[in-house]
Amino acid sequence: MKADEIWTHIHAERSAMAETWSALTPEQWSTPSWCTGWSVKETAGHVLAAAEQTTFNFYKELAGAGMKFNVFTERGAKRLATLAPHELVERLMARTTTTNHPPAPVIAMLGEVIVHGGDIRRPLGLEHRTPEAALRAVVDNWKKSNILIGAKRRIEGLRLRATDADWVHGDGPEVAGPLQSLVLAMTGRKGSHAALSGDGVATLGTRP
Numbered sequence: 001m002k003a004d005e006i007w008t009h010i011h012a013e014r015s016a017m018a019e020t021w022s023a024l025t026p027e028q029w030s031t032p033s034w035c036t037g038w039s040v041k042e043t044a045g046h047v048l049a050a051a052e053q054t055t056f057n058f059y060k061e062l063a064g065a066g067m068k069f070n071v072f073t074e075r076g077a078k079r080l081a082t083l084a085p086h087e088l089v090e091r092l093m094a095r096t097t098t099t100n101h102p103p104a105p106v107i108a109m110l111g112e113v114i115v116h117g118g119d120i121r122r123p124l125g126l127e128h129r130t131p132e133a134a135l136r137a138v139v140d141n142w143k144k145s146n147i148l149i150g151a152k153r154r155i156e157g158l159r160l161r162a163t164d165a166d167w168v169h170g171d172g173p174e175v176a177g178p179l180q181s182l183v184l185a186m187t188g189r190k191g192s193h194a195a196l197s198g199d200g201v202a203t204l205g206t207r208p
Contacts, residue, residue, distance in 0.1 A: 001137040006106045009134040011096045013113040014051060016128060018092045020121060021085060029085060034119040034189050038077060044088050045080030046073060047116045050102070050109065051095040058102040069148075111138040111183075118184045122191055132165050135179045142186050143169050151186040154207050158200040160186075173200030 021044060033043040065072035080088070101109050114130050121128050142151035143160075157172040162179040175185065177196035184192035185204060193201055 001107070001133070003106050005133075006110050006137065007099055009131065009137070010106075010110050010113060013110070013117060013130065013134070014092055015096045017047065017113065017117055017120075018089045018096070020117075020126060020128070021092070022089045024085065024124075028124050031123055033123055034184075034191050035116070038119075039081070040120050040124065041085075041088075042077045042081040043116055043119050045083070046077035047113060047120075048080050048083075048088055048092055048095075049073075049076035050112050051092060052100070053102040054100050055103045105141075107137060107141045110134060111142065114138055114180075115184060115187050115189070118180070118189065118192070122184075122189075130180055132179065135183055136165070136167060139167065139169075139179065139183050139186065142183075149187045154188060154204070155186055158204060159198075160200075161198075173203055174198035175200040175204055 024040070029039065029041040029044075031040050032038075033040045035043045035046070038046070061076065062069070062072045065075060083091070114134065117128060117130070120126075142149065143155065144152055146152045155170060155175075157170070159168065159170045159172050159174045160182055161168045161174055161176045162182060163176050165179045167179060175182070175196055176198045177185075177192075181192045181195040185196060188208060190205060193205055196204075
């Protein structure tokens with residue numbers, strides 16, 4: 001998928017995310033997300049931090065965090081989580097036309113907003129369907145990469161099969177389910193396993 005197509009999907013996902021945020025109640029904002037240790041609002045802060053990030057600022061903040069990536073992401077999420085909900089919405093909507101990003105492939109930005117969208121919506125029982133083309137682009141990238149999320153390692157020796165799309169990867173015990181749930185499972189979101197079936201789900205559940 002070309003960069004301009006990826007950005008079209010990123011902007012659409014950000015717009016849908018902002019729409020979701022605009023309807024959340026105070027109780028929903030404080031609900032634990034699927035990002036371990038973060039509330040929905042803190043995960044939203046992380047989403048916004050990534051959307052506003054630039055290469056220069058990324059390295060500046062990472063250096064300030066002692067080059068510890070986890071500290072860097074935690075600080076960004078917590079800092080922006082102090083914003084009022086309407087400010088989070090407005091600032092994310094301002095990033096539905098821009099193409100700034102940290103020093104990472106653009107496809108990583110698409111995966112970021114798709115997965116964190118699931119982190120926020122799934123615990124709240126909210127539905128959102130990402131276009132198949134966007135999901136395919138992300139899953140085909142992650143199936144061969146261990147960078148940051150360790151997807152390749154996590155799904156090694158398993159056969160992943162989408163039940164709502166013509167997509168299959170790997171050999172071994174099967175893990176079957178909606179493509180969007182497979183994307184989440186590849187990143188270690190065990191909450192997504194409820195939507196999956198097959199002999200490989202138990203094995204996947206043992207992998208961090």
